[in-house]
Amino acid sequence: MLNKLTVWFLPALAALLAFVSHAQAATPTVADLLAKIDANMTYDTRESFITMRVTKSDRVKEYKMHSYGRGQDEAAIEYLAPSRDEGTKMLKNATELWMWLPSVEKTQKISGHMLRQGMMGSDMSYEDMMDAARWQTMYTGVVSGEETVDGRKCWKVELTATATDVSYPKRIIWVDESAYIPVKQELYALSGTLLKTWTMSDIRTVGNRQFPFKMTVVDEVQTGSMTELIFDKVTFAIPLQEEVFSTRWLER
Amino acid sequence: MLILSLALRNARRNTLRSFLTGGMIMFGVALLTCGMAWTSGAFGGILEKASNMMGPVRIVTPEFARKEQLMPLEENIEDLAPVLAAARAAPGVTGAWARIQMPVTLTVGDDIGEHFALVQGAPPEWYDRALDLAGHIQSGRMFKVDDEASGMCAGGHHGRPPIEAVVGATAAETVGAKLGDDLILDGQTQDGSISAVKVKVVGISDLGSSAQNKFVYVSLATMQCMADIPTGATEVLIYGKTIGDAAAIAAALTADPALSKLSVSSWDGRPPFNSLASIIGALKSMAAGVIVFITALGVLNTMLMSVMERTAEIGVMRAMGLGRLQTVVLFVVEAMGIAAVGGLIGATLGAVVAYYGLEVHGVNLGGAVNKMPPGLAIDAVIHGDWEPIMFVQCFGLGLLMAVVGGALPAFRASRIEPVEAMRARR
Numbered sequence: 178m179l180n181k182l183t184v185w186f187l188p189a190l191a192a193l194l195a196f197v198s199h200a201q202a203a204t205p206t207v208a209d210l211l212a213k214i215d216a217n218m219t220y221d222t223r224e225s226f227i228t229m230r231v232t233k234s235d236r237v238k239e240y241k242m243h244s245y246g247r248g249q250d251e252a253a254i255e256y257l258a259p260s261r262d263e264g265t266k267m268l269k270n271a272t273e274l275w276m277w278l279p280s281v282e283k284t285q286k287i288s289g290h291m292l293r294q295g296m297m298g299s300d301m302s303y304e305d306m307m308d309a310a311r312w313q314t315m316y317t318g319v320v321s322g323e324e325t326v327d328g329r330k331c332w333k334v335e336l337t338a339t340a341t342d343v344s345y346p347k348r349i350i351w352v353d354e355s356a357y358i359p360v361k362q363e364l365y366a367l368s369g370t371l372l373k374t375w376t377m378s379d380i381r382t383v384g385n386r387q388f389p390f391k392m393t394v395v396d397e398v399q400t401g402s403m404t405e406l407i408f409d410k411v412t413f414a415i416p417l418q419e420e421v422f423s424t425r426w427l428e429r
Numbered sequence: 430m431l432i433l434s435l436a437l438r439n440a441r442r443n444t445l446r447s448f449l450t451g452g453m454i455m456f457g458v459a460l461l462t463c464g465m466a467w468t469s470g471a472f473g474g475i476l477e478k479a480s481n482m483m484g485p486v487r488i489v490t491p492e493f494a495r496k497e498q499l500m501p502l503e504e505n506i507e508d509l510a511p512v513l514a515a516a517r518a519a520p521g522v523t524g525a526w527a528r529i530q531m532p533v534t535l536t537v538g539d540d541i542g543e544h545f546a547l548v549q550g551a552p553p554e555w556y557d558r559a560l561d562l563a564g565h566i567q568s569g570r571m572f573k574v575d576d577e578a579s580g581m582c583a584g585g586h587h588g589r590p591p592i593e594a595v596v597g598a599t600a601a602e603t604v605g606a607k608l609g610d611d612l613i614l615d616g617q618t619q620d621g622s623i624s625a626v627k628v629k630v631v632g633i634s635d636l637g638s639s640a641q642n643k644f645v646y647v648s649l650a651t652m653q654c655m656a657d658i659p660t661g662a663t664e665v666l667i668y669g670k671t672i673g674d675a676a677a678i679a680a681a682l683t684a685d686p687a688l689s690k691l692s693v694s695s696w697d698g699r700p701p702f703n704s705l706a707s708i709i710g711a712l713k714s715m716a717a718g719v720i721v722f723i724t725a726l727g728v729l730n731t732m733l734m735s736v737m738e739r740t741a742e743i744g745v746m747r748a749m750g751l752g753r754l755q756t757v758v759l760f761v762v763e764a765m766g767i768a769a770v771g772g773l774i775g776a777t778l779g780a781v782v783a784y785y786g787l788e789v790h791g792v793n794l795g796g797a798v799n800k801m802p803p804g805l806a807i808d809a810v811i812h813g814d815w816e817p818i819m820f821v822q823c824f825g826l827g828l829l830m831a832v833v834g835g836a837l838p839a840f841r842a843s844r845i846e847p848v849e850a851m852r853a854r855r
Contacts, residue, residue, distance in 0.1 A: 231620065233503065238620045261657065262622060281613050281627040285536065298621020 213357035215311045230405040252307035269307040277427035300396040300404040356387040436763040450731040454771030457724030458827040462779025470814035480696035484666025485675035494692040502619040515687040526555035527662035529652040535604040536613040548645040550652020569632035574648040594628035597642035598635045618657035728834025736838045744850020756843040764835030772827025787813025
């Protein structure tokens with residue numbers, strides 16, 4: 178009897194323990210996930226051409242932008258279309274955001290609460306659009322499960338900000354298990370109110386990283402409002418002129 | 430007749446008490462006259478000014494009406510021409526103009542977001558009719574409309590004439606703008622894009638109210654360009670000969686099939702004035718009621734004293750055949766006789782103070798009006814509005830004070846039993 182137990186039970190127990198330990202190993206830590214997301218979404222330098230389509234009720238407005246980014250703190254955008262916004266430029270330098278408005282031929286600084294307002298009437302704030310900070314340094318959280326989003330197997334992660342000056346104190350993100358892109362995010366205010374839902378799709382390989390060529394932001398507070406961001410062209414790790422990140426570039 | 434002569438004799442018997450009663454009535458009636466004139470002038474002025482500013486009749490989209498506190502530029506009337514044509518064709522309409530209002534930040538330095546103001550764009554004819562803006566320019570002149578300048582606000586300013594603006598005195602002081610300065614208005618298009626316009630300050634206006642002095646006034650074309658509503662506006666404001674015509678004009682426009690998809694309303698049907706008119710009416714009635722009540726209390730007091738002093742006399746009169754009703758009438762008539770004299774003097778005195786002190790001179794509220802919410806166009810100097818009918822109304826209310834105050838003592842007197850009264854020897 179004892180021999181039978183030894184023969185069947187112990188190997189079964191060993192197999193079960195091995196399965197459990199494998200399963201535990203397969204669930205990544207939040208730090209791992211954030212590191213892999215940061216590896217895809219942040220950059221040393223980036224140049225892109227973007228189409229931004231803003232839908233409000235039955236009215237659609239389309240903008241074309243040429244965007245530059247360097248590290249976490251520097252970003253620049255030049256509007257190419259529509260004609261009334263052509264030549265409008267924005268420059269983010271650390272916590273400061275400067276704007277060149279051709280209609281008044283003047284560089285102006287955007288500060289305070291305006292940084293969190295919709296950029297050009299879109300559902301993306303100036304901070305959303307120009308922020309490239311690493312999530313690893315801003316959030317901590319737990320992996321709360323596995324779910325499928327748009328046919329992609331994802332880790333569901335609940336993130337809480339470790340700093341007080343972030344735009345969204347709480348995020349629930351669904352991270353593609355193979356591409357390590359947050360294909361869906363729910364962005365919450367400190368009060369717990371859902372502010373925006375941000376989805377990422379059309380994931381392509383660019384160099385040694387995965388990158389979403391389409392992002393959609395839905396304003397959950399203002400009904401009928403949605404912004405699509407389509408990357409027409411993205412290049413990473415390219416040399417950028419120093420002038421791009423100076424106020425001189427704005428007024429050029 | 431006997432009752433009347435008895436009442437008048439009684440009134441003359443104790444002159445001090447009668448003087449006291451009459452004085453109270455006089456004071457109450459004078460106060461009532463001044464109060465009625467002042468509230469009528471103050472509230473009437475606010476309502477007339479606000480209705481002119483807001484448009485006695487207004488056409489907007491239903492969505493704009495629903496969200497109007499947010500000034501939603503996206504909820505605009507896209508094609509103004511047919512709406513203006515329909516409005517101008519309505520009976521009783523003397524003028525109809527389009528307007529766009531937008532919250533902006535005024536910039537003199539590099540930062541956006543330092544000074545908030547409201548910018549208003551409308552044709553010069555509207556500024557003449559609704560605000561008499563040209564007549565209230567403190568320094569400088571009225572802006573000139575230059576379609577080339579106004580319509581090209583989205584591009585640069587090289588080689589183009591400047592866009593001109595008149596700035597309200599409070600807004601100019603807040604931002605530190607002077608005549609000839611370039612002022613940058615940072616607003617939004619109807620799509621929410623940042624829209625900035627550089628204007629030249631050609632005039633600084635003082636329209637007398639804090640709300641209106643916080644505005645920047647530009648042409649409609651400038652605002653259409655700034656808001657990116659090239660052929661439209663958010664509001665069409667319609668005027669008749671007086672604001673009293675508003676209801677009839679609104680009814681005619683509501684029945685017009687060409688405007689069936691739009692929201693037409695007269696000024697008193699829109700917030701905050703739909704509730705304000707009844708609140709003002711209630712406040713005026715309450716104030717008058719308090720004055721009547723307090724004065725009546727004083728009359729009651731002196732008339733009660735009179736009854737107590739004359740208990741024995743009343744007993745004799747009752748024993749000689751004076752009925753209960755006659756006793757009541759005797760005291761009420763006595764009170765009314767005194768009130769007639771006091772009320773006449775009070776109404777005259779009140780009329781003089783109300784006319785010369787309040788209507789002609791006015792009451793200066795000073796800086797207090799700056800703390801009023803925007804939208805309530807309250808003048809710094811409030812003028813009363815005394816009308817001859819108030820003399821009759823207040824005199825009548827003076828008599829009412831006497832009836833109310835004299836009634837209880839009269840009933841008390843009528844219940845005095847002759848035997849007990851004579852036994853009391855008072």
